[in-house]
Amino acid sequence: MGETRVLFFWTSGVLLPALDAAVTEILPSFGIAGINPAAISRYREMRDDLALGRIDGQEFCQVAVRSLGIEGSPELFLKRMLSRLVLIPGVLDAVTRVKAEVDRWLVVDLPEAWFKELPSSQEVLLHFPPERIICLEDSRLLRVLPDVFYYLPNRVQVPSEQCLLLDSDIKRTVHSINHGLPAAVVINPERLRRELLMRRLIMQDYQIHQRPV
Numbered sequence: 001m002g003e004t005r006v007l008f009f010w011t012s013g014v015l016l017p018a019l020d021a022a023v024t025e026i027l028p029s030f031g032i033a034g035i036n037p038a039a040i041s042r043y044r045e046m047r048d049d050l051a052l053g054r055i056d057g058q059e060f061c062q063v064a065v066r067s068l069g070i071e072g073s074p075e076l077f078l079k080r081m082l083s084r085l086v087l088i089p090g091v092l093d094a095v096t097r098v099k100a101e102v103d104r105w106l107v108v109d110l111p112e113a114w115f116k117e118l119p120s121s122q123e124v125l126l127h128f129p130p131e132r133i134i135c136l137e138d139s140r141l142l143r144v145l146p147d148v149f150y151y152l153p154n155r156v157q158v159p160s161e162q163c164l165l166l167d168s169d170i171k172r173t174v175h176s177i178n179h180g181l182p183a184a185v186v187i188n189p190e191r192l193r194r195e196l197l198m199r200r201l202i203m204q205d206y207q208i209h210q211r212p213v
Contacts, residue, residue, distance in 0.1 A: 008105050011110060018168060019110070032070065053111070086119065090189030098201055099203055106132060106134065164182045
């Protein structure tokens with residue numbers, strides 16, 4: 001395995017709560033105790049379509065409202081969902097400690113219009129300038145898995161073995177490794193710091209003064 005030169009941070013689940021978590025949180029506000037099992041497969045199919053720009057945010061919300069049995073407008077659904085997509089505390093602190101010689105890229109799996117509306121978007125841009133943000137809706141990929149694992153290294157012009165994908169989705173992480181793109185599961189900021197420490201990707205002073213978890 002080559003030395004890691006590029007880190008890919010998957011937005012949903014690493015920097016922000018996963019879309020599933022945000023939707024689950026707002027369901028009680030619509031008087032729904034949980035997701036109807038019959039609606040789960042349709043809803044999850046839409047996530048990839050949304051990420052790749054095959055459907056826009058408005059269509060996603062319209063279908064989600066219908067399939068989840070929500071009595072409320074798509075606009076209200078979107079407003080409440082975006083309100084739950086707040087920056088996970090502690091993540092950017094770890095990001096700032098990454099060694100200067102390692103490039104940091106953000107993989108955005110949300111519509112760019114949504115991303116720009118988030119209250120934390122400006123703070124994120126301080127750590128990931130626009131030229132280091134990859135919006136999947138602009139990728140023209142036909143599918144997320146496994147195409148994204150070849151697209152990301154090609155986009156930054158770095159061999160796959162010198163990249164590392166940091167993602168909260170276990171299934172996607174396993175697929176990534178199987179397709180030759182190193183990946184690590186990140187379920188919280190502590191796990192992120194530990195992964196970066198173990199791989200010696202964090203500056204030495206951070207390793208000295210911070211207790212590994």
